[in-house]
Amino acid sequence: MLLQQLEHTLTKSKMVKLAAIAGNDSLSLPELLDMCFYHRTEIAFRAAWILEHVTTHYPERFVPYLADFLSRYPKQQNPSCQRHFTNILIFLTGNRAEKKGIRLTGYDMLPIVETTFNWLIAVDTAIAVKANCMEVLYNLRHTADWITEELHQQLLFLQRDGGPAIQSRSRKIMEKLNG
Known part of the structure; x- marks a missing residue:
């Protein structure tokens, strides 16, 4: 299902809707993270864009997969995904994440x-x-x-x-x- 959604051009409003679906637990975050490494770069880009939005708008959904994200970050080779991955890290290492109780201590x-x-x-x-x-x-x-x-x-x-x-x-x- 996710792959079918990501095969088509993604508008910002469609991305926000998919992130909201992920935010309410109807979309698998492990699958979304996997798609960030998909061999078709445009699909990986769309997945990373959604993952960034989930992280910044539904951080409570992302936190259980934080260790997986951090372990896979160094493996990201897609330049478009690197932009979203670094945006995720800006959020995770900044004040907004700390205010939401997200801490990177222990990693x-x-x-x-x-x-x-x-x-x-x-x-x-x-x-x-x-x-x-x-x-x-x-x-x-x-x-x-x-x-x-x-x-x-x-x-x-x-x-x-x-x-x-x-x-x-x-x-x-x-x-x-x-x-």
Whole structure:
């Protein structure tokens, strides 16, 4: 059923409806997460878009699958899905998730940090994903001593060699780091 839904172009309103179905337990979140790795990239993208919406609007449904998401995050190779996955991590590592009682303590975040740095550094990573990576790493800077310094170095590099959008975002994150 889910695959049939995802085979067709997804409007925002249709995505919101599918996320609501997932939010009320009528759509399998493990199946949705599996679809984020589907071999047809457009289907994987649509699944990741829905998963992001479920995470931010129905976090209580997502939390039971948090460990599975975190373990699969480093395996995501689809650039369009990487954008949604990093958006999910921005939510999970930010204040909104904490206010809803979601905490990442107890999870091994090193693979997440390493993957996120790899995506940030990779030349072929989409600008939006790089921008999200900066935010994720900023939010995770307290999970390991070395993250702040490495992020600082990468931000300096991106300010020097990145395009205008990346330079702007890296300056904002740098200001937060130095703040």
